Amino acid sequence: MTEKTSSKDSTSVGAQQHKRSPIGTAMRVLTAVTGSEFAEKYGLRDPLNRVAYEATKTGFKSLGAANRAFTQKSGGGAPQRPAVTPKGYFNLNPDDEQAMIAETVRDFATEILRPAAYDADNAAAAPEEILGRSAELGITMINVPEAFDGAASDRGVVTNALVAEAMAYGDMGLAVPLLAPSGVATTLTNFGSDAQQQTYLPDFAGESVPASAVVVAEPWPLFDAFDLRTKATRVPSGYRLEGVKSFVPNAGSAELFLVGAMLDGRPALFIVESDSEGLSIEADPGMGLRAAGMGRLILDKVSVPAHAILGGEEGDPAVAAYTDVVRLSRLGWSALAAGTAKAVLDYVVPYVNEREAFGEPISNRQAVAFMVATIATEVDSIRLVTLRGASRAEQGLSFAREAALARKLTIDKGLQIGLDGIQLLGGHGFTKEHPVERWYRDLRGAGIGEGVVVL
Structure with missing residues (x-):
């Protein structure tokens, strides 16, 4: 035990005595004398401080000069480079x-x-x-x-x-x-x-x-994908579903739905065919994503068989399946936002380079150039986080953090990209002559979408 303690102590900070140079020794002596009562008594403190300052400055100059005394070599061979070895790091290059x-x-x-x-x-x-x-x-x-x-x-x-x-x-x-x-x-x-x-x-x-869709969203303020108002109740034949779902694409033509509902206070997905009794569809067009033909799904005591629950059985498997589906759908919406945001970027860059004001392209203006650069930066931020989450999900690793970050970026930065795209086009951005106003509305929808696009 004594040997171990000694070995440990020998590695502690300050335990090893380093060889002191002549300059270091002289400075140690000057420092000790400067702080002594002798220097104070005979008024030597200020002169000694000046000596120490000059000595330090001269010493550093000497050391610097010595360090810069390089010896030139002729060379002629191949330069040495570290080997580049693939190590399985995150790689954005598709196969x-x-x-x-x-x-x-x-x-x-x-x-x-x-x-x-x-x-x-x-x-x-x-x-x-x-x-x-x-x-x-x-x-x-x-x-x-x-x-x-x-x-x-x-x-x-x-x-x-x-x-x-x-x-x-x-x-x-x-x-x-x-x-x-x-x-x-x-x-x-x-x-x-x-x-x-x-x-x-x-x-x-x-x-x-x-035509089919994964249906999670509901038309209520402060909607929470893990606290649904749509309820599933056990009945002798299986389950009975009641509630209202929104954000259902191509709702009028859909033949199959995977519907999110709460069962015993826990979320799960249920397979519901469009001809089920008690199921009806209402049109629900919104500000953006209008081409998707969004509608509402009205579930009025819709009965489904016991084997309609996704995940194989009730309890943890069904909840785990629902949780992963929601997270994968959030990555899906972020991937959509990355594509539309890139379309905005590719549209505004040639516009600001060709549009002239005061005899020069408006891209020469610093405010315009900075706004375009910000869009390019945020497009990559959404894309990188989304693909990292997709990569982890594909490997069976946890991707909850990446899904949450991708959703946050989509909500904040996706909408800002659309807004900046309109701003860069000036009055043209407000008109339907250019597609950026539609992309702006769609990006707003990507920030609130749940379900539907599951990666």
Whole structure:
């Protein structure tokens, strides 16, 4: 014990005596003399302080000069570099398959969705031909297991985030109803029982994908996704659902819903088919995301069988499934916001470079340049946090923190990006001649959306 204590003490701060240089020794002596009564008695303190100051300054100059005495070498060989070894760090570069999927979706979004967005926004509905053409992309199929004729062999949360981002780059309002069935397929694949998967998933891998949505939001102030007003009550045949749900895309045409409700004070998801007795739909257009054809789902004593609860059984499995779905949907909305925010950035940059005032482009003005730079910074912040959360979810790691941060950035920065985009366009930003005013309204919707787009 004595040896251990001695060894420990020898490593403590100040225990090791360092070799003192001549300058250090002289300074130690001068310091001791300056602080003594002898120096005070004979009035030597000030002269000695000046000596110490000059000596220190001269000593540092000498040391500096010595340190700068480099010896030139001829060299001629290859420079030494540290090895770059992949260590599995977080990497934003998609693999070849992901890049191909994202590029295909982005081409579809810019060539098909964006030209149709203006009319779809006015009509508050997505055109049927576009809903049909989206099935040809196979977006839903990539989330259906191969056993059900799908293409999913591994969990593809990052791929889904890239798809949502690319789709919203064209138009978020149209992206939401196009991606909603994919969210249902993802939820059934990740959390559905064997019977639920065999019943519903084969239809999501075919050419005629059923219109469907994960329904969580409710039309109440201070809505909390984990404290729902929609209630599920046990009955002999299974469960009875009562409540009102909002933010349901393509509600009038939907065939299947995954509905969030409270069961014994805990949230869970229930499979509800559109022809269930007691279920009705109301149109509910809003400020943004008008092209999604948003509606309300009225549940008036809707009965569902006992096997309709998602997660396989009541209790912890059902709550865990619901919690993950909500968090994945928040990442989904953030991915949509990242795509639309990038569209805003790509639209305003050429505008401020071409628009002239007082004989020069307005981008030469510092206030304008700083605003554009801020938009670019915030776009990356939303995207990086979202993809990090998607990456962790795909690896089976906790992503609760990233989902919360992504949602916070979407609410605060997404809305600000839309507002700044309008500001940079001046009076044009207020008109429907330019799409930025629509993107601003859609970004507002992304900040309050729950459910629907599940990665």
